[in-house]
Amino acid sequence: MMRQVPPANIVSCAGMPMMAFGLTTILPPGIAGWPLGPVLLAWTMLGMLLYMVPSLRRYQESLDLIGALSLATLTGGVTSPFAPLLPVVIVITGARLGTRTSLLQATIASLVLAVTASLNMTGRGVLGFADGGPPLVALALALHGVAVLSGRLKGRWNALEEQHDLIIHALEEGIIVTDPAGRVLRANPSARRALGFPVGTDWRGQLLSEFLRRQTDENFRSALTTPSNRPQAIEWTPREGEQLSFLVRTTEVEDGLLISVFTDRTSERRVVEAEARLLHLEELEELSLGLAHQIRNPLASLRGAAVELVSGKLPAKQAEQMEQIIRRESERLDRTVNGFLEYSRSRRLESPRPIQVSLLIGEVIDSIRQREDARDMEITHEVDDKIQILGIRDELYEVINNLAINAVEACGRRGQICFHLFSNQDESVLEISDDGAGMSAEVQARAFHPFFTTKTREGGLGLAMVRKTVISSGGWIELESQPQAGTLFRIGMPLAPKMNCHATKAGTR
Structure with a gap:
């Protein structure tokens, strides 16, 4: 009591x-x-x-x-x-x-x-x-x-x-009551089991630090003795056993008493980790199947052309066609392998620097206007010239350019593409939208998967690389689309520190 x-x-x-x-x-x-x-x-x-x-x-x-x-x-x-x-x-x-x-x-x-x-x-x-x-x-x-x-x-x-x-x-949650000096007044069986209270001895009145005395117990001990308005997620490893995950909430009541309620989330963590491993295996399987498919088709063409050439029975013109097939499919294989290697390895050899995003958007717009299939398109932009983000310039250019090319190919020759750049608290947001054919829910679910494509040509790693680059830069990317209603890609990236904005603006171009 x-x-x-x-x-x-x-x-x-x-x-x-x-x-x-x-x-x-x-x-x-x-x-x-x-x-x-x-x-x-x-x-x-x-x-x-x-x-x-x-x-x-x-x-x-x-x-x-x-x-x-x-x-x-x-x-x-x-x-x-x-x-x-x-x-x-x-x-x-x-x-x-x-x-x-x-x-x-x-x-x-x-x-x-x-x-x-x-x-x-x-x-x-x-x-x-x-x-x-x-x-x-x-x-x-x-x-x-x-x-x-x-x-x-x-x-x-x-x-x-x-x-x-x-x-x-009977509660599975651990409940422990301590006084202002850190002495344990009450603890239910779940708390005693979790903290390793001695069985058969009177633990009442003992300091909580006697049970959590190791350096590795500091975070858990602090969570149990410090009032907090929000639950704290704590990872703790007992003397004997594997790492446990707790959600701890400590409340101060009358006379300075502290009531701590902690819930064991270890099972939930294991489920999440298992789901993550399963998802990783599924993605790896899909990546392997996609890579195998991208390699198998050129190999079939190469094998057929090589057999015809080796037979020596082809006229000169057909032999030249077979050589072109071998050259084309070899280059295709080379692109596939290089793209896969590019996707698999980390390219962050440079340190992130402040980048003026509006300049990159202008360069991308100038580039796509030179495309034959984009000359009649309506391309608009609404950007904040003061926005700078932390990142690697070449990587960010590839992200914007890749999304812009996808928008061009989705619209046809007379579509509309819009670039919208604005800031939201401590991050910048770039929206690239088009009025093209849009995507179904099934296509959206797989849009960022490696080698997935709805185009007639071979699949690539464009959107997969875009997503990987954005996430590795500390950002996020969203996709909104409906069939026959166009597509919108939204990218959020961390803003550069304000102290560096004016000093680096001139050198980001």
Whole structure:
């Protein structure tokens, strides 16, 4: 259970005498005489002593009963203004200690009040007179009634606590409670198993750093002892076992206590890794099939032409045609192999530098306007001349040029192509759109795969290289398209630092 905050402890230990002090304001003049003050003072001082010495707090209920009975018997017994303190004391006792203790207190209080009433009724008392009888019976019944009810309340509270503990113990999430000094106050079984708490020994009150003392435990320990508004993803390797993945959230509650809830995400991580490996294998299989297809077709042509030439039966003109086939298919094989090698290796031999993107767009537009199939096209551009990105100039030019050529080939001779360059927070966004034939959902899903093409000529690595270059530069690329509605490629790249923009603008061309 969580400890009470100090103000609550003060009220718990000295609350009843404070209430008694308040009731003194309604006492008739001259009642009780001088003993009333010392009793109140003693009750208050003993209550503060219990507050100062926690080990003595088990006597709190007995002290309150003695104090309330003393005041009641000194000021008239059943009819005393302090008599209402007795039900309050018994209710608190029942809520804390249960039905048996509260019933015992109710019986003791009833007997003491009965003796006091008897002494008063026979004339042997010295503090006044009371009718006894019905008021005493009513108060005794009330005391025993509230004792039973408060005891039942305690029982229900205990049942709720047990149910709460069962739920906490059954959770797969680890839950650990620590105090401001880093001592462990509570931990459910999942947390104890994960952190390696010793079995059969009392771990309560020990420092969390005793269980996470290695240098490699620093991140996990910090996540469990530092409040955070967001869950933290932590990778942690226990002393014996493989690396585990946790999602940790630590919240500060009253009195500086920290509640940490951490969820084991290791299984999810393994599933993601397995899916990534499977996807990689599928892509590798598709790449291998595409490469085999690109090599097999030229080889078939080469083999057929070579067989005809070796036979020596061809006329000179046909022999020359066979030689052209061999030369053409050999060049085709060379392009395929070189393209595959280019796709497979990293080309980042240069360091990224600030590049003025508008200049590259202008160069690409000038280039495609010279194409025979683009001379009648409408090419527009809306660019921000101040935008600079971090990258390698030649690579970025190839990206823009490749997408522009694809747009030209998709549009036909009288299409429209638009370049739009703008900034969005800390990145630049380039959109290249056309009004061509567009793509189906199936084609879009495979558009960036190596060797995939919808063209009649052999497939290439154009869009695959575009995607690889953009991602390796720290950017992203999106594709939007619908059949007969055109296509839009959107590329995001990190902006160059502002301090370098003006210094490098002139040298990026």
